[in-house]
Amino acid sequence: MASIIVGLETYPSFTEKYGTIVNFLEHLILGFFIAEIFIKIGAEGSHPWSYFKNGWNLFDLFIVVALLLPIDNQYFIVLRMLRLLRVFRLISALPRLQILVRALLKSLPSMGYVFLLLCILFYIYGVAGTFLFAENDPIHFSSLPKSILSLFQVVTLEGWTDLMYIQMYGCERYGYDGIEALCTNPSALPLVGVIFFVSFVMLGAMITINLFVGIITSNISDSVDEFKQEQDKKLEKVIKEQNQFSKVSRVEGQLLAIQEQLKDMHSSLERIRTDISDY
Template identity: 55%
Template sequence: MVEFCKKITQSNIFKNFITVVILIAAILVGISTYDQFSLRHQSILSFLNTLILLVFILEVFIKVIAEGNKPWKYFMDPWNVFDFSIVFAAFLPFGGSSVAVLRLLRLLRVLKLINALPKLQMLVGALLRSIPSMFYVSILLSLLFYIYAVAGVFFFGENDPVHFRNLQTSMLSLFRVVTLEDWTDIMYINMYGCENYGYDSIMSRCTASTGNKWGAAIFFVSFVLIGTMIFLNLFIGVIMTGMDEARSDVEAKNKPKKSVDLLELESKVDEISEMISRLKIKNDS
């Protein structure tokens, strides 16, 4: 039974079948967003969701049985723990909010696709590895935001109270600038003054129009260059480093398997050569 379950879990047919079931589950989650269609076909959709849950339960049982006398080894793989958590959560009582929670849990089934596709696992692993380095990059970016936000309040607070009236509003406006969402509008307001640009519908808030062409241009262009170009490349570099580390880990895990396969092949070749030599001796005699 154990060997049979091992063969099932290692077969490509089983892996592809689970992938297809996950994709069907994802489609069913999307269909549930159409209320009228869901109500008309409620019985069919309920049956399919139950069937998908049974398939996931069966997958867990097969993988646990495949571990033989050490079923706890199944839980040593974080991806298996993730799969088990999604299946187990479907049996928890949620009271009055059960419908919303059930929909959320069905949505989480889509994430099982990560476990079904090794390349996605490597990508997620790379992102998780990058979190510590991304944290330090985020600290640098926060310092940059803080310095420019304080400077923005000092330089543009009177001219542009909508975007730079205080520190928190200034930081929010700079977030808009760094995402390049109409950032030139904010720059032009402070280049030409609020009475000449951008405050047409809210002219009552423009009380002290003082444009500064060169100062505003240098301020915003430098912030975009540093915040968007440099820090974006830093984030990409950190993620790429995480990708290389994740790829090297995958290769390191696969190397022992290859060496074991080579040893088995060498032993079989030796056995065949011995059998051939024995046959030759018998023929000679």
Template identity: 30%
Template sequence: MLSRGGLRVVVDAPWFNKVITAVILVNAVTLGAETSPELLASYGDALHVVDRLALAAFVVELLLRFGAYGKSFFRDPWNWFDTVVVVITLLPAATGAFSVLRALRVLRVLRLVSVVPSMRRVVSALLTALPGMASITALLALVLYVSAVIATKLFGTVAPEYFGDLGDSLFTLFQVMTGEAWSEVARQVMEEKPFAWIFFVGYLVVTSFTVLNLFIAVAVTAMQSQMTEEHAEHDREEMAATMEILAEVRRLRADVEALRGKAQV
């Protein structure tokens, strides 16, 4: 029976993380294969066995990590994420309204986010950027609403299928903002109102080229800040290790001087 320290050495070992990553990838392939009726008919039993083995591996992994870290296991939000995902997939398969629980097994693939450090950094950066993104989302919603009201009043009679009421205008302008077939909408309106291009071009410049790019800017800034913090933390750890080595060297020098003094006496 391994001690807590021994378990910690095992779960923190690079090979352990690689094994879990491999299990997640294999499970992702089997879950995708189960969506094919042909593969399910031919290899259904084998796919089911692999799925059960993968789930058992995830349960064992969580138990090992909990045994290694004890109560501190739940101090890491990623451990909570892994636990919730595995618990959801442990729920018995049901029928009817609860048959969706079986489909939720694919959530196990999301554990790659917690296993792969680079993915964890990206998700952490996105979570850090949420407050800034919320402000940009509010600004985008305000621009969309104002533009929809204007478009309904200007183009409601010209293109009622697109701008007949506020709801239609909101949906149409959201589609225009994504760049999906916006020229078709604009050209249909311009047949009756030739200067309508001014509205559409101005709206695209404000939303697609300005506001939406702010999302990218906020996300990139958050990732850069996180990388800077990680580098600073790494530098602090290296500095602490260096200071510890220097302190040890000073202690050794003092011991050598003391031994020399005794030898001279």
């Protein structure tokens, strides 16, 4: 509901028409969030601080505290952005989604090295592309920044063949229709163009991207195992608490039985005392 309201607030007509209702729902949902926090803390029993050991609980607490802060009208856009954070509470509500997010976060260090490798690849091919194709294709390869930007287009596999054909056939025959004035020094490099772009697609779009996918897949598997271990620990904790409760119940039962026996003994003593008095 909170996520839907955040989306509906992007329509000014809806906000103007149902502003009062939206404001009421905002406060109602915030009240539910606060109640949920206290319920979770209370559920920890004699160890309420255990609530703060869970990262998702801290995330929920941060959102609620941020929404409770007094914000002036001039910073209303900040309040709206904070409300947008409530959409992320879906992550804490869906365990399977938590696994995916955890895997992505764990993948960041390894992905950093792959990203560094990709940057080196972009730099090498960017410099080479500038030297090779700057005169023939000034729009895409006249400078190193333009070359790197064009290579980014290639690595996404979006229209990369057009860039290759410009180098293969020359700018006077392909790609510069209507802008012939920019094609001042056409030079066709069919073999070099094919080797350059095909090798870059193989290295950048296939091998490197597959490395990203492999890292994420591996970490998803590890996150699933960690999630199962956490669930097993929670289950063991519940079973342990139930066993302790059962022990307490048995002790209470034994105490009640002893109490009944004492009552019977007391009654017997009273009868004996009465009999002795009568005698």
